[in-house]
Amino acid sequence: MPKYLIQASYSVEGIKGVLRDGGTARCRVVERMLESVGGRVEQMYFAFGENDVYIIADMPSNAASAAVGLAVTAAGGARTKTVVLLTPDEIDEAARQKVDYRAPGG
Numbered sequence: 001m002p003k004y005l006i007q008a009s010y011s012v013e014g015i016k017g018v019l020r021d022g023g024t025a026r027c028r029v030v031e032r033m034l035e036s037v038g039g040r041v042e043q044m045y046f047a048f049g050e051n052d053v054y055i056i057a058d059m060p061s062n063a064a065s066a067a068v069g070l071a072v073t074a075a076g077g078a079r080t081k082t083v084v085l086l087t088p089d090e091i092d093e094a095a096r097q098k099v100d101y102r103a104p105g106g
Helices: 012-019 023-036 062-075 090-094
Strands: 003-010 040-046 053-058 078-085
Touching: 003 012, 003 062, 012 023, 023 040, 023 053, 023 062, 062 078
Parallel strands: none
Antiparallel strands: 003 053, 003 078, 040 053
């Protein structure tokens, strides 16, 4: 199953919700959300800095990942950015593919 890195930044209302409900409760909510699209949380971390949350997740497809991002952003408590993670074997496969490309100005 494809892996994704989800980075989330809370809105002011989202931070208030974390303060009220706690980090463990948010983690359970995220686990249920990903399970609802056929995915699972591998690991979830809260952090200092630009992003408040980092999640490593398995999801069945890019469409499922997009559905999660849309739902979270539409709810207004956080904004997300999602990165598709590739295994070393997937990079090996990509490196073996022939690509017809010309650089700009080339």
